[in-house]
Amino acid sequence: MATIAGGCLCGKIRYSAEAEPVFVGVCHCHNCQRATGGAFAVVAGIPEAALTITGAPKTFRDTGESGKAMLRSFCPDCGSTLFAAAEAMPGVLLVMTGTLDDPSWVKPGVEIFCDSAQPWVALGGEMQRFPRMIG
Numbered sequence: 001m002a003t004i005a006g007g008c009l010c011g012k013i014r015y016s017a018e019a020e021p022v023f024v025g026v027c028h029c030h031n032c033q034r035a036t037g038g039a040f041a042v043v044a045g046i047p048e049a050a051l052t053i054t055g056a057p058k059t060f061r062d063t064g065e066s067g068k069a070m071l072r073s074f075c076p077d078c079g080s081t082l083f084a085a086a087e088a089m090p091g092v093l094l095v096m097t098g099t100l101d102d103p104s105w106v107k108p109g110v111e112i113f114c115d116s117a118q119p120w121v122a123l124g125g126e127m128q129r130f131p132r133m134i135g
């Protein structure tokens with residue numbers, strides 16, 4: 001079991017879990033680019049039941065490619081994007097790994113939505129690349 005802990009930039013929202021990540025992946029979709037303000041999002045899928053959250057994130061209801069909801073949670077004070085919950089992936093919370101206290105264990109295995117990756121982005125490693133969603 002890994003100890004997963006992190007929080008937003010201002011520290012008002014914190015989270016922790018004793019859990020094994022279900023997967024770690026890179027998402028190049030436009031909505032993740034917008035939500036993170038960066039070129040891509042790096043997310044770790046954590047069993048929702050294992051996660052303890054303190055503070056009160058605000059949630060924006062985004063829509064994924066499937067048409068299903070993607071609930072993006074962020075700190076209302078500092079704006080850090082913390083989590084995303086995909087209706088298509090019940091029971092799993094996607095934690096934005098940039099908010100981890102110790103991201104040294106993060107090793108993405110997949111890249112998704114490579115079709116909308118910014119043209120200069122070339123990530124190393126042996127990640128499986130998908131043009132859009134997996135499958």
Ligand SMILES: [Zn+2]
Binds near residue numbers: 008009010076078080
């Ligand atoms: Zn904050």
Ligand SMILES: [Zn+2]
Binds near residue numbers: 029030041113
């Ligand atoms: Zn995305």
